[in-house]
Amino acid sequence: MRTSIATVSISGTLTEKLAAIAAAGFDGVEIFEQDFIAHDGGPREVGRMVRDHGLTIELFQPFRDFEGLPDPDRSRALNRARHKFDLMAELGCARILVCSSVHPRALGGIDRMAADFHALGEVARPYGIEVGFEALAWGRYVNDHRDAWEVVRRADHPNVGVVLDSFHTLARRLDPDTIRRIPGDRITFVQLADAPAIEMDLLYWSRHFRNMPGEGDLDVAGFMRAVAATGYDGPVSLEIFNDQFRGGNARRIARDGHRSLLNLMDRVARDEPGLPAPQVPPPASVRGVEFIEFAARGDEADALGRLLRTMGFAAAGRHRSKDVHLWRQGAINVVVNRETRGFADTFWVGHGTGVCDVGLRVADAAATVARARALDAEVFQQEVGPGELQIPAIRSVGGSVMHFLDESSGLAHVWETEFGRPAGEAPAGAGLTRVDHVAETMAYDEMLSWSLFYGAIFDTAKSPMVDVIDPDGLVRSQAIRTPDRAFRLTLNGAETHRTLAGHFLADSFGSSVQHVAFATGDILATAAAMADAGFAPLPMPDNYYADLAARFDLAPERLEQLRRHHVLYDEDETGAFLQFYSRPFAEGLFFEVVERRGAYDGYGAANAAFRIAAQKRLMPPKGMPGR
Ligand SMILES: O=C(O)c1ccc(O)c(O)c1
Numbered sequence: 326m327r328t329s330i331a332t333v334s335i336s337g338t339l340t341e342k343l344a345a346i347a348a349a350g351f352d353g354v355e356i357f358e359q360d361f362i363a364h365d366g367g368p369r370e371v372g373r374m375v376r377d378h379g380l381t382i383e384l385f386q387p388f389r390d391f392e393g394l395p396d397p398d399r400s401r402a403l404n405r406a407r408h409k410f411d412l413m414a415e416l417g418c419a420r421i422l423v424c425s426s427v428h429p430r431a432l433g434g435i436d437r438m439a440a441d442f443h444a445l446g447e448v449a450r451p452y453g454i455e456v457g458f459e460a461l462a463w464g465r466y467v468n469d470h471r472d473a474w475e476v477v478r479r480a481d482h483p484n485v486g487v488v489l490d491s492f493h494t495l496a497r498r499l500d501p502d503t504i505r506r507i508p509g510d511r512i513t514f515v516q517l518a519d520a521p522a523i524e525m526d527l528l529y530w531s532r533h534f535r536n537m538p539g540e541g542d543l544d545v546a547g548f549m550r551a552v553a554a555t556g557y558d559g560p561v562s563l564e565i566f567n568d569q570f571r572g573g574n575a576r577r578i579a580r581d582g583h584r585s586l587l588n589l590m591d592r593v594a595r596d597e598p599g600l601p602a603p604q605v606p607p608p609a610s611v612r613g614v615e616f617i618e619f620a621a622r623g624d625e626a627d628a629l630g631r632l633l634r635t636m637g638f639a640a641a642g643r644h645r646s647k648d649v650h651l652w653r654q655g656a657i658n659v660v661v662n663r664e665t666r667g668f669a670d671t672f673w674v675g676h677g678t679g680v681c682d683v684g685l686r687v688a689d690a691a692a693t694v695a696r697a698r699a700l701d702a703e704v705f706q707q708e709v710g711p712g713e714l715q716i717p718a719i720r721s722v723g724g725s726v727m728h729f730l731d732e733s734s735g736l737a738h739v740w741e742t743e744f745g746r747p748a749g750e751a752p753a754g755a756g757l758t759r760v761d762h763v764a765e766t767m768a769y770d771e772m773l774s775w776s777l778f779y780g781a782i783f784d785t786a787k788s789p790m791v792d793v794i795d796p797d798g799l800v801r802s803q804a805i806r807t808p809d810r811a812f813r814l815t816l817n818g819a820e821t822h823r824t825l826a827g828h829f830l831a832d833s834f835g836s837s838v839q840h841v842a843f844a845t846g847d848i849l850a851t852a853a854a855m856a857d858a859g860f861a862p863l864p865m866p867d868n869y870y871a872d873l874a875a876r877f878d879l880a881p882e883r884l885e886q887l888r889r890h891h892v893l894y895d896e897d898e899t900g901a902f903l904q905f906y907s908r909p910f911a912e913g914l915f916f917e918v919v920e921r922r923g924a925y926d927g928y929g930a931a932n933a934a935f936r937i938a939a940q941k942r943l944m945p946p947k948g949m950p951g952r
C-alpha cells in the first residue's frame with residue numbers, strides 16, 4: 326500500500342509541509358492547488374522539491390464546477406482543464422480530482438454529465454492523465470458516491486474513474502458496503518478522513534472538523550474494508566481539513582497521520598477476509614497496571630512516602646542496587662525512584678516530582694514493542710545495572726516511559742529479581758486492590774495525538790469525550806479502556822492555564838500523569854482505615870451533600886457516612902460510583918480512591934467540577950510565598 330497525504334492537512338508553507346510529510350514516512354502527496362498558488366516557485370521547481378524528498382505527487386486537486394454546464398461555460402471549463410493539465414505535466418503528476426459541481430448555472434442530468442466527462446477524458450488522454458470524479462457531500466446534483474460512479478460508468482472512458490472520500494460517504498450516512506459493487510480498476514483515488522460525531526452543516530463540518538482515521542467517530546475502517554474488497558491497489562491518502570491541525574505542529578500532525586494510516590490498514594487486513602496477512606503483531610492486549618513509578622527527591626519524596634503509608638501502603642523493599650523504593654498494597658506496586666542518574670533523574674529535572682514510568686501487564690511484551698515500533702512509536706532503552714532485567718519499553722506522554730511485563734518471558738519475576746520480593750505477598754492495608762485508572766493531563770491540542778497513540782498500539786476502545794467545568798475554564802476528558810476494563814486511562818486536555826489541569830501543565834513543565842485512582846471493594850471501610858492511619862482527604866463542602874440528598878434516594882445514615890469521609894457519589898442505570906481524593910501534593914499531583922458498583926463504567930464526571938473547586942481552594946494564591 327502506498328501512503329499519501331494532502332498538503333492541505335498540514336500547517337506551514339509548502340516547503341515546511343513537504344519536509345514534515347517526508348519525515349513522517351509517507352510515500353506521496355496530494356498537491357492542493359491553493360498551496361501551489363501561494364508558493365513562490367514554478368511547477369517544475371515544486372515537482373523537483375517533492376521528488377528530492379523521495380515523495381511522489383499522487384494527485385492534483387481540486388478541479389471545481391466542471392460537469393453539467395451549458396455553453397459557453399462548458400467550453401470554458403474544458404479550456405480551464407487544459408491549463409491545469411499543462412501545469413500537471415510540469416509538476417509531474419498524472420491524476421486530477423474533479424469534485425462535483427456547486428455551480429449556480431449547472432444543469433445536472435446524468436447523461437449530460439457523463440458526456441462532459443467523456444469529453445474531459447478525451448482532453449486528458451494525450452497527457453496520460455487520469456481524471457477522478459468525487460461526489461462532495463454538498464454537491465448540487467451529485468452528492469453520493471453511487472451517483473458519481475454512475476456518471477463515470479456512463480462516461481465510459483479509460484481516463485475517467487471515480488474518487489472515493491470516506492468523509493463524503495460516511496458524513497451522509499451512506500452505506501459504505503455499496504462501494505463493493507464498484508470495480509477496483511475504475512477507482513482513480515481514495516481519500517480518507519474521520520470526524521467527530523457532531524450535528525452540523527456538512528460543508529462546515531468537512532472544512533473544519535475532519536481528523537485522522539481513528540481520531541473521530543466515523544467507521545473509516547468499514548469504508549476502507551469495502552474499498553479493499555474491490556481490489557483497488559492504488560494510493561491511500563489522508564485529506565484532513567482541520568482548524569486545529571492548520572495551526573498545529575507540522576511534524577506531529579504528519580506523524581499522527583502516518584500512524585493512523587498504518588493502524589487503519591492493519592485493522593482492515595485483520596478484519597476483511599482475503600487480504601494479505603498483516604505485517605505487524607496485533608493490537609496489544611493489556612491485562613492491567615503492574616506498577617506506577619514516581620521520580621521524586623528529598624522532602625517531596627519523604628512526603629510521598631508518608632502519604633502512601635496513610636493510604637495503607639507498606640514499604641516493601643529497596644532496589645538491590647539503586648535508591649529506588651517499593652510500596653505495596655493488594656496488587657498495586659508503587660515505586661519511588663530517588664536516583665540522581667539515569668532516566669528518572671532526567672525526568673525529575675524536566676518535570677519535578679511526577680510519574681516517570683507506568684508498567685503495564687500485557688499478553689506479550691516483545692510483540693507490544695514490535696507493534697509500537699511499527700506504528701512510529703519511540704522504543705526506549707536504558708543501560709541496565711547488575712541484577713536488573715531489560716524490560717521492553719516505549720516513550721509515552723510528555724517524555725515519560727511505559728514498560729511492558731508479561732508472564733511468558735520471565736519478566737514477571739522483576740520484583741523478585743530487582744527487589745528480592747516475589748509478586749503476591751502484599752499486605753491488604755486499607756483495602757486498595759488494584760489501579761482503577763491512570764489520568765494524564767495534557768494541552769488540549771495533544772489529546773487527539775495521544776488517544777490515537779493508545780488506540781493504535783493497544784486493544785482499546787474510547788468513550789465519548791466529556792466536558793468538565795473548571796471554575797476557570799473547560800477541561801475535556803477522554804477515557805480509553807480495554808474491552809474487559811482491566812486497564813483504564815483518561816486523557817484530560819486543558820485549554821487555558823487558569824484551569825487546575827492548566828496549572829499542573831505549567832508547574833510540571835508539560836504533559837504527564839496527574840492522578841492515579843486505586844480501586845477498593847468497600848470505600849467506607851477503606852476511608853475509615855485511612856483516617857485511622859492519619860490520611861487527610863480532600864474536603865468536600867456541605868452544599869455538595871445537600872444536593873446529593875436531593876438528587877439521589879440515599880438513606881440519611883448513608884449520606885452522613887459519605888459526608889463524614891468526603892466521599893463523592895454518582896449513579897446511573899448500570900450501577901453506582903463512589904470516590905474520594907487525596908489533597909494535592911508536589912506540583913498538583915493527587916490520588917483517588919474509587920468503588921464501582923454494578924456495571925458503572927464512567928469516572929464520576931458529574932462530580933468533577935466540585936472536586937476541582939475543592940482542590941483549587943487548597944492551592945496557595947498566586948504570587949504568595951510557596952508558589
Ligand atoms: O471542501 C471542499 O471543497 C473539498 C475539495 C476537495 C475535496 O477532495 C474534498 O473532499 C472537499
Ligand SMILES: [Mg+2]
Pocket residue numbers: 459490516564
Ligand atoms: Mg476529498
